[in-house]
Amino acid sequence: MPELPEVESLRRYLVREGVVGSVFERVDVEEKPSPDKGTGAIAGTELLPGRRVMSLERRGKQIAVVLDEGVLGLHMGMTGRIDVLAPDEPIPRFTRVEFHLKNRDSHFRMVLADPRRWGMVRRFESLESIFSGLGPDALDPNLTAEQFAEAVSRRTSPIKPLLLDQSLIAGIGNIYADEALHRVKISPSRRANRISRKHLIALSGAIRESLEHALEFIQSHPDEQGRPYIVDALDDRMRLVRRPGSFCPRCEIPLRTLKFGGRTTYFCRNCQR
DNA sequence: AGTACGTCCTGATCGC
DNA sequence: TGCGATCAGGACGTAC
Numbered sequence: 151m152p153e154l155p156e157v158e159s160l161r162r163y164l165v166r167e168g169v170v171g172s173v174f175e176r177v178d179v180e181e182k183p184s185p186d187k188g189t190g191a192i193a194g195t196e197l198l199p200g201r202r203v204m205s206l207e208r209r210g211k212q213i214a215v216v217l218d219e220g221v222l223g224l225h226m227g228m229t230g231r232i233d234v235l236a237p238d239e240p241i242p243r244f245t246r247v248e249f250h251l252k253n254r255d256s257h258f259r260m261v262l263a264d265p266r267r268w269g270m271v272r273r274f275e276s277l278e279s280i281f282s283g284l285g286p287d288a289l290d291p292n293l294t295a296e297q298f299a300e301a302v303s304r305r306t307s308p309i310k311p312l313l314l315d316q317s318l319i320a321g322i323g324n325i326y327a328d329e330a331l332h333r334v335k336i337s338p339s340r341r342a343n344r345i346s347r348k349h350l351i352a353l354s355g356a357i358r359e360s361l362e363h364a365l366e367f368i369q370s371h372p373d374e375q376g377r378p379y380i381v382d383a384l385d386d387r388m389r390l391v392r393r394p395g396s397f398c399p400r401c402e403i404p405l406r407t408l409k410f411g412g413r414t415t416y417f418c419r420n421c422q423r
Numbered sequence: 424a425g426t427a428c429g430t431c432c433t434g435a436t437c438g439c
Numbered sequence: 440t441g442c443g444a445t446c447a448g449g450a451c452g453t454a455c
Contacts, residue, residue: 151448211449228448229433244433266432268449307426316450324448411428413448427455437445 152211152226154288154321155364160232161208162369167234169215169260170205172253174198180246192247194273198222203251209281210288210320220273223280227268235259247271288321288357299350302342309345310338311410313357322357324413326364328390330356332398337422338408338415390416 152160164170177195197220207214215222224232233242235258241248242263249260262269274280285301286293298319305312312318313327322330331338333356336349345353367387389399396405398418408415 153449225449227432227450264432265434266448268432270450305425311426314449414446425455428453430452431450433447435446437443439442439444 151228151323151325152230153323153326153364154211154361155326155368157211157213157226157321158208158289158365159368160226161206161213164206164213164232164234164260167258168253168256169234169251170203172251172258173202174200174249175252175257176250178248178250192271194220194222195247195271197273198249207277208287209284210316211323212280212284212320214274214277214280216277220275221277221280223270223272223274224262225270227264227266227270229266230262230264230269233261233263235261284316284320285318286320288319289361293319295351295354298354299347302350302353303345303347305342307342308339308410309336309342309353310408310415311413312342314411314413319357321361324415325388325392326357326360328392328416329360329388332390332417332422333360335421335423338410338417340423392416 177198179192179195198217201217201219203215204218205216207216211225213224215224226232235241237257237259239259241259241261244263244265245261246264246267246269247262249262251258251260262271286297301318302309302312305318310327310331313322313330314324328338330353334349334352336345336353364387390396390405392414396416397403398405398421401418401420403418403420405416406419408417
């Protein structure tokens with residue numbers, strides 16, 4: 151499931167493959183319409199032919215393909231992935247959008263495959279409009295621990311769902327939220343305004359550590375097919391193994407699970423308070 | 424404004 | 440072996 155580290159790795163992959171500077175020639179979209187609720191949506195691709203890619207930006211889990219006119223937003227949802235393919239390579243199963251690009255004289259395709267169809271491809275007028283509604287990126291060097299603590303301590307909900315709120319901080323998903331809370335021994339149920347400033351500062355650091363650790367691991371472990379942004383065994387690299395009967399790496403007692411807004415939360419009832 | 428929750432989708436997994 | 444039920448979850452819409 152793509153969270154910040156996976157999305158940043160994808161962005162770098164697209165840069166390496168020469169997407170920046172290339173020009174859209176044609177876009178093929180699957181006939182089946184996107185779900186009308188949730189995140190899934192594909193819109194504005196008819197405006198792409200002729201547009202040149204100026205840069206690839208990211209905030210949180212959102213990728214912005216900055217064009218010479220407008221911006222293309224890419225979101226992977228839960229199961230989306232993008233592969234850069236040569237003209238003769240077959241498209242993967244569940245391909246939803248096939249972008250045909252040209253860079254100088256070389257042609258290639260950027261293919262979005264997404265079994266669950268929650269991914270998003272949408273055109274925006276500007277970088278501001280695509281990133282509006284998102285808080286600062288979780289790895290933004292300008293985001294200080296003090297600012298994080300200040301923002302979080304004003305809220306009364308349990309800390310776990312707050313970390314998933316992209317309008318507060320962008321990029322943290324279910325997995326890394328659990329990892330960070332375990333690192334600093336904070337219960338996912340603890341109300342944000344009841345957490346000491348010292349612990350919030352520590353949590354801010356733990357979020358960065360969890361995300362940066364995963365990013366470094368992904369970067370150094372392209373998978374067997376050579377895909378450089380999804381690591382099959384990444385789940386097993388996490389401190390918390392998200393399977394029934396798994397154990398706390400510190401206390402060695404069985405982890406517990408809770409649900410927040412339908413999302414499963416793994417935590418240790420002994421060391422997280 | 425903040426909070427809570429249902430909804431979209433389909434492959435994988437489990438129980439019978 | 441097969442079939443139905445359940446689970447997984449990001450972000451949005453709606454309700455309070």
